[in-house]
Amino acid sequence: MHLPAPALPIDPLLPDLRAAIAQHGMAVLQAPPGAGKTTRVPLALLDQIAGRIVMLEPRRLAARAAAERLAESLGEEVGARVGYRIRGEARSSKATRIEVVTEGILTRMLQSDPSLEGIGAVIFDEFHERSLNADLGLALTLECRAALREDLALIVMSATLDAAPVADLLGDAPLLTSEGRAYPVETRWLDKPLARDSRLPQAVADLTRKALAETSGGILVFLPGEGEIRRTAAALTPHLPADTQLHTLFGAMDFKAQRAAIAPAKTGRKLVLATSIAETSLTISDIRVVVDAGLARRARFDPNSGMSRLVTERASIAEAEQRRGRAGRVAEGNCYRLWTKGQEGAMQGFAPAEIETADLSGLALELALWGSDDGLHFLTPPPAGPLAEARALLHDLGALKAHRITDHGRGMAALPLHPRLAHMLLTAGKSAAPLAALIAERDPLQAAPADLSLRLKALENPRQFAAEHPYAIRRETLERIRRDAKALARHAPADQGLEPAEMAALAYPDRIGLRRKGDAPRYLLSGGKGAAFDAADPLGQNRLIVATDLDGDTREARIRQALPLSDASLRALFGAQIRWSDHCDWSPRDTRIIAQSRETLGALILNTRNWDAPPEARAHAALDGIRALGLAHCGMTSAARRLQTRVELLRAQGADLPDFTDDALLERAEDWLLPHLTGIKTADDLRNLDLTNALTSALTWDQTQALNRLAPSHFTTPLGARTPIDYSGGDPAIEVRLQELFGLTTHPTIGPARLPLKITLLSPARRPVQTTMDLPNFWATSYTDVRKDMRGKYPRHPWPEDPQNAQPTTRAKPRGT
Known part of the structure; x- marks a missing residue:
C-alpha cells in the first residue's frame, strides 16, 4: 500500500x-x-x-x-x-x-x-x-x-x-x-431573529461583510440556490475590499468556473458563494470562515398532484454542522450563522432521504427493469403511495403492462431521461431530442415568458435569438442542452413529424390544460389539478396548452413553461381517449342541476350539449345539492324540525327509533328522501321543500304509532284546535291563547308517563302573558291579576271571574255589550 x-x-x-x-x-x-x-x-x-x-x-x-x-x-x-x-x-x-x-x-x-x-x-x-x-x-x-x-x-x-x-x-x-482532523471553530449566532420583512440576500450580504471585517482567510457562504447567490453577489460587490476575489459555485455552472471557485486564491482573499454542493463532497482551498444562511433547497413530490416542486426550508442540524466544519480544515476558524442559538431547537436532526420525498417514477422503472424488488433491501424503503403513483404513470406511458416491463419500457430505461421524456423521445423520434434535453435541464433563459418555443429558438440559433430578443441567456446551460440534444438524437428512432406541443403532450398527457372561463389565465389540467400563468403572460390567452414545468403548488400551480396546443393536435394524439358521456350533476357554482352530454379527455370538458336526463338521475343530482347546501337549508320546515326533535327525544330515552340527526339523515338519504325529489331544478326548489312527509316515511307504521303515543305532535284544545307541541327545550311546550283553556280544570299531559306540558298563555293579540306547568294553580292564584290587566287592554274579550267554569272561546263580545 x-x-x-x-x-x-x-x-x-x-x-x-x-x-x-x-x-x-x-x-x-x-x-x-x-x-x-x-x-x-x-x-x-x-x-x-x-x-x-x-x-x-x-x-x-x-x-x-x-x-x-x-x-x-x-x-x-x-x-x-x-x-x-x-x-x-x-x-x-x-x-x-x-x-x-x-x-x-x-x-x-x-x-x-x-x-x-x-x-x-x-x-x-x-x-x-x-x-x-x-x-x-x-x-x-x-x-x-x-x-x-x-x-x-x-x-x-x-x-x-x-x-x-x-x-x-x-x-x-x-x-x-475516524475522528478526522478539525481545528477549533468559533460559532457566532445572531443576537435576535431576523425581522419578518428581511430580504435574505441583503441579510447574508450584511453578515458576510461583518465576517470580512472581523476575520482573516477565505470565506465560504452557504445559500440555497443560484438565484440567492446572484442577488447576494450583487449586494456584496460594491462593498468588497479591492483584494477580495468573489466566486460563485453551484451545479449548473460551467466546469471551468467551478474549478476556479475551488482552486486556491492566487492573490488576496477568497470569497465563495455556494449551494449545498460545497457541504462535504468538495475541498475548497483556503477556507477559514463559514457564513451559513441556514437554508436548503429540496425537491418535494406530491403524489396527489403528480408534481414535484423545489422548496426552500430550514437546513438540518447535521447539514449545519457539516457547513461549520468547513471553517476548521486548515486552521482555527469562525462560523457565522444567520439564526439565533435558540432557534436551533426547532431544526431537524437530519435531512430526509430523497427516496422519502422525490418523484419515484424513475425508480419504479428501474425496479421493473431489474425484474423484481421483492428481494431488494433499501435503507429507507420507498413509500407505498408515491411508488404506486409512479407505477400508474408508467402504465399510462406504456412502460408497464400488467406490472411487467414492456419493450417500450426497456427502451425508456436505457435513456438518461425522466420516463416522461424518454417516452416522448422514443415516440416522437429524433426531432424531440432538443425538447427532451431542454426540459431535462434548467431554464436557459432568464426572466422570459413561459413559452417553451422561445427556448427552442434559442437552441436553434443562439446568436440570432440574442439579437432579436431581450432575454438574458445562460450560455453554459444552453451549450450543455445542445450537447445533450445531439447525444439523445443518436438514440432516437426515425422522426415522426410532430410539432413541439404534440411532443410535450406525449410526455405530459396529464398536464394538458383547458382555459377556464373568466379573464384570469387559469387552466384545468387533464389530470384534474389547477394551474395558472402570470397575469401578463401571452400564453394565457390560448384555449389549450401543455404545461411542462409547474411550481407544484397543491392548490393552483404556477405555469413556468408551456406550449400552446391546437384542438386538431389534441384529437390526433388522444382521439382514442376522448369520449362522450352523459352527466346529471349538481353545480355548486350555479346552485342548480345541470344535465349535459360531455366530450371529455381526463378531467377536461372539451364540448357539451344538453341532455334530457331521466327523473332518477335528476333526483340523485338534487340529493347531491342537499348534501352541498346542508339539510338545514333544504326543506327542514318548523314542522319537519319538530318531528326530528320528537324522534331524537324518544331515542335518548331508549326507544327503538332510527337516528334522525342531520348527519345520519343525509347518510341514508337515498332510502327515505330520493322519492320526494322529483321536479327539483334549483336551490330555490330545495329551500321550498317540506320534508315532513319524507321524514315520516322514514319510520315504520309501528314506529309512527309509538311516536304519536309517546310524543304526540299536537295538543288538542277544548275547542278542538290542534296546537303543535315543541320538544326542543327539554320540556314539551305549547303556546295557546289563554281564553281557549277556559273550563279546563286539570293540567294537560302527554304520553303514558303523563308528562305535563309547559304552557305559554297568550293574550288575544298572541303575546305571552304567563308560563305555567300547573294550570289549576294559575286559575286559583295568578289569574286574578292577569284578568285585571287584560280587561283594561282587551275590554271586548270575556274575562270571567271563574275561568274553570267558563266556556272556552276565541271570540270577542259584540260591540255595545
Whole structure:
C-alpha cells in the first residue's frame, strides 16, 4: 500500500479497512469532511482489489474533482489509472483501475451487467447525502453480491450519517470510525431573529461583510440556490475590499468556473458563494470562515398532484454542522450563522432521504427493469403511495403492462431521461431530442415568458435569438442542452413529424390544460389539478396548452413553461381517449342541476350539449345539492324540525327509533328522501321543500304509532284546535291563547308517563302573558291579576271571574255589550 504525503487523518484507519475487506468483503467507514477518505481509500485498496474499483460521487463536479486529485496523487493525468464517467462525458482507458462515477452510472452498469464483471470493489462516497440513486445503487449492489458476486468488495463511506443502520443493512459489516482532523471553530449566532420583512440576500450580504471585517482567510457562504447567490453577489460587490476575489459555485455552472471557485486564491482573499454542493463532497482551498444562511433547497413530490416542486426550508442540524466544519480544515476558524442559538431547537436532526420525498417514477422503472424488488433491501424503503403513483404513470406511458416491463419500457430505461421524456423521445423520434434535453435541464433563459418555443429558438440559433430578443441567456446551460440534444438524437428512432406541443403532450398527457372561463389565465389540467400563468403572460390567452414545468403548488400551480396546443393536435394524439358521456350533476357554482352530454379527455370538458336526463338521475343530482347546501337549508320546515326533535327525544330515552340527526339523515338519504325529489331544478326548489312527509316515511307504521303515543305532535284544545307541541327545550311546550283553556280544570299531559306540558298563555293579540306547568294553580292564584290587566287592554274579550267554569272561546263580545 503506497500513500502520498502529507499524512491525513484517515491514514491510521486504512490498515483496519484493508483487514475488514479481506475478512468480510464489506465495511462502513465514517469520517468527517476533510479526513481524506475520498482520496485515500481507493488508493489504499489498489493493490488489494483484483479488477476495477468503482467509486460513486453524488455530483458531477465532485466526481471530476475526486478523479483529478486521485490521478495527481499517482503523478498521472486523468484517464490513466484513474478515470471518471459522468452523464455525457467520460475520461478512462483500458489502463483505468479506479473509475469515479456519478451515482446513476452505477445503476446503468448493474442493469446491463448484474454481475459487474471486471469490477472488484464498489465504494459509495458521501452516502450521508442519501440521494435516490445512491439508495437504489446500494440495494442493487447488495443483491448482485448476494446472488452472483460474493467476492465483490463493498464500502459505504459517510461523513455524518448514523452509520449503524447502514452496517446492519450490510449484514453486520465492520463499522470503522475516524475522528478526522478539525481545528477549533468559533460559532457566532445572531443576537435576535431576523425581522419578518428581511430580504435574505441583503441579510447574508450584511453578515458576510461583518465576517470580512472581523476575520482573516477565505470565506465560504452557504445559500440555497443560484438565484440567492446572484442577488447576494450583487449586494456584496460594491462593498468588497479591492483584494477580495468573489466566486460563485453551484451545479449548473460551467466546469471551468467551478474549478476556479475551488482552486486556491492566487492573490488576496477568497470569497465563495455556494449551494449545498460545497457541504462535504468538495475541498475548497483556503477556507477559514463559514457564513451559513441556514437554508436548503429540496425537491418535494406530491403524489396527489403528480408534481414535484423545489422548496426552500430550514437546513438540518447535521447539514449545519457539516457547513461549520468547513471553517476548521486548515486552521482555527469562525462560523457565522444567520439564526439565533435558540432557534436551533426547532431544526431537524437530519435531512430526509430523497427516496422519502422525490418523484419515484424513475425508480419504479428501474425496479421493473431489474425484474423484481421483492428481494431488494433499501435503507429507507420507498413509500407505498408515491411508488404506486409512479407505477400508474408508467402504465399510462406504456412502460408497464400488467406490472411487467414492456419493450417500450426497456427502451425508456436505457435513456438518461425522466420516463416522461424518454417516452416522448422514443415516440416522437429524433426531432424531440432538443425538447427532451431542454426540459431535462434548467431554464436557459432568464426572466422570459413561459413559452417553451422561445427556448427552442434559442437552441436553434443562439446568436440570432440574442439579437432579436431581450432575454438574458445562460450560455453554459444552453451549450450543455445542445450537447445533450445531439447525444439523445443518436438514440432516437426515425422522426415522426410532430410539432413541439404534440411532443410535450406525449410526455405530459396529464398536464394538458383547458382555459377556464373568466379573464384570469387559469387552466384545468387533464389530470384534474389547477394551474395558472402570470397575469401578463401571452400564453394565457390560448384555449389549450401543455404545461411542462409547474411550481407544484397543491392548490393552483404556477405555469413556468408551456406550449400552446391546437384542438386538431389534441384529437390526433388522444382521439382514442376522448369520449362522450352523459352527466346529471349538481353545480355548486350555479346552485342548480345541470344535465349535459360531455366530450371529455381526463378531467377536461372539451364540448357539451344538453341532455334530457331521466327523473332518477335528476333526483340523485338534487340529493347531491342537499348534501352541498346542508339539510338545514333544504326543506327542514318548523314542522319537519319538530318531528326530528320528537324522534331524537324518544331515542335518548331508549326507544327503538332510527337516528334522525342531520348527519345520519343525509347518510341514508337515498332510502327515505330520493322519492320526494322529483321536479327539483334549483336551490330555490330545495329551500321550498317540506320534508315532513319524507321524514315520516322514514319510520315504520309501528314506529309512527309509538311516536304519536309517546310524543304526540299536537295538543288538542277544548275547542278542538290542534296546537303543535315543541320538544326542543327539554320540556314539551305549547303556546295557546289563554281564553281557549277556559273550563279546563286539570293540567294537560302527554304520553303514558303523563308528562305535563309547559304552557305559554297568550293574550288575544298572541303575546305571552304567563308560563305555567300547573294550570289549576294559575286559575286559583295568578289569574286574578292577569284578568285585571287584560280587561283594561282587551275590554271586548270575556274575562270571567271563574275561568274553570267558563266556556272556552276565541271570540270577542259584540260591540255595545
